Amino acid sequence: FLMAGRIWRKEHESMNPSCLVSMAHAGGGDVMVWGMFSWHTLGPLVPIGHRLNATAYLSIVSDHVHPFMTIMYPSSDGSFQQDNAPCHKA
Numbered sequence: 001f002l003m004a005g006r007i008w009r010k011e012h013e014s015m016n017p018s019c020l021v022s023m024a025h026a027g028g029g030d031v032m033v034w035g036m037f038s039w040h041t042l043g044p045l046v047p048i049g050h051r052l053n054a055t056a057y058l059s060i061v062s063d064h065v066h067p068f069m070t071i072m073y074p075s076s077d078g079s080f081q082q083d084n085a086p087c088h089k090a
Helices: 054-072
Strands: 032-037 042-048
Touching: 032 054, 042 054
Parallel strands: none
Antiparallel strands: 032 042
16 A cells, blocks of 8 residues: 555564565566555555556545445445545645
8 A cells, every 4th residue: 555554563573583574686676556454354455557646546546445435334434544645635
């Protein structure tokens, strides 16, 4: 998702090998995805093939958020929050 994630660890675990993941970098590209989650389940993970602007964001909301919210909260008692990224403010 276009939301910065946080990792919570206890102070003594900060460099514990069981908390670290090693990575091997290969030459190549990158992948940008947009995603959402609820208390109940994970929502769709949408690949973004270009820079995310307001138009693309509104398309994601229309195509993915609305159907997800309708299925997960048929009584319309759910709420959607976003992280105030510039493209979300349009």
